[in-house]
Amino acid sequence: MNERAKSPRGGWLPKWLAPRGLSRARIGVVSDSASCLPAQLLDSEDFIQLGIPIIVDDDVQGEDVNALMMGLAMGKSVKTSRPAPGEFTRAYAQLAAAGCESIISIHLSTGLSGTADAARLAAGSAPVPVTVIDSKTVAMPQGFAIADVLEARAAGAPLAMLEQIASGATANTVYFAVPSLDTLRRGGRISAVSSVFGSLLNVKPILSILDGAIAPIEKPRSFARAQARLVALAQRDALRAQGPVRIGVMHFGALELAHEIADELHPYAHGPVLIESLPAVLAAHTGIGVLGVSVAPLYPQAEAQQPGQAAN
The missing domain is CATH 3.40.50.10170 (Rossmann fold)
Structure with missing residues (x-):
């Protein structure tokens, strides 16, 4: 790590x-x-x-x-x-x-x-x-x-x-590029149909968390393209944020690629880009070689309102 x-x-x-x-x-x-x-x-x-x-x-x-x-x-x-x-x-x-x-x-x-x-x-x-x-x-x-x-x-x-x-x-966004859908399928996180579809077309999907569940965002045809899209999505979210952001890069068995992504995202982050290995509980579902990025606002929403005060 x-x-x-x-x-x-x-x-x-x-x-x-x-x-x-x-x-x-x-x-x-x-x-x-x-x-x-x-x-x-x-x-x-x-x-x-x-x-x-x-x-x-x-x-x-x-x-x-x-x-x-x-x-x-x-x-x-x-x-x-x-x-x-x-x-x-x-x-x-x-x-x-x-x-x-x-x-x-x-x-x-x-x-x-x-x-x-x-x-x-x-x-x-x-x-x-x-x-x-x-x-x-x-x-x-x-x-x-x-x-x-x-x-x-x-x-x-x-x-x-x-x-x-x-x-x-x-408010913190996250995107994962997984080299294969098989591990997610075996773990019950996606359907068998999605796994076969991805394998046949050599799809290396970009996944995110929406409404608390795994959701496909994009379907690049190669892992190199998926890695590039991770960078682009993180850059987009950083530029959309109303203020400085923290950026993190995650991986499991892909530290060198994680460093490459971190280097590309460094100009968009407030301070160093954090790099962490995925914990076992997550890597068990994503498999070896997974890459992920996360963008988090530096100033949480809570700064703008007191507890109990309704947001506009």
Whole structure:
């Protein structure tokens, strides 16, 4: 995993929080490993990331990337499973015992996984109030929102503001180029018809997350064209944004190509372009060689309105 320094957010929080006051409450944060967070954020205080296990030929492998790579290369059955509600129960109890007065639990889209549902089951019996947020996205868009939540919490933002920031993850866009549709088909994420269509025509589709589910955006005829379209789509979103953006590049087994994309997108980003390897839970469905890009506004929507204030 690379790769480059995390993308700075540039001090918007003090400006946003100044007229609103700071929170003295201790707030825990829980997430899942689909968020593609940089390793340095995993050590944040009062933060727990629960792993989403992969299953190779009916053997649970945790988040073992080597087992995943071997399973994919050998054409074995690869599936994923949500964390058990009991894991959330233990995480919430751990944060409460550490002194957290409330918890915000931010997870990948319910259209892709039952993880948020498991979190809600556990939240009902947690020793402190737990707010479960369906990010309606995955990977870096989810991770950028969590990083913003962690920074906002450190700056003294109250729970309502953290909820608003987490719910703004859908403002972050993401696109994936997959070398083959077979892995997505075997994982039940696309239909068999779509997989055969793509294989016969040598289509290397560009996929995105729309309304919390996987959606095809374009169908380039070669992976080189798909890579070029990833760059073009990210450039378009960066130029459309009303202000500076953060940009991230994701890959699984394609670090050199990820660097090429990052170099092309660097002029459009505020700060360094973040490069991360896809976590095992996502790579299990996309396969080896996948590339992805994400664009996230530097100034979250929450800056423009206070909690409870309707957007115009």
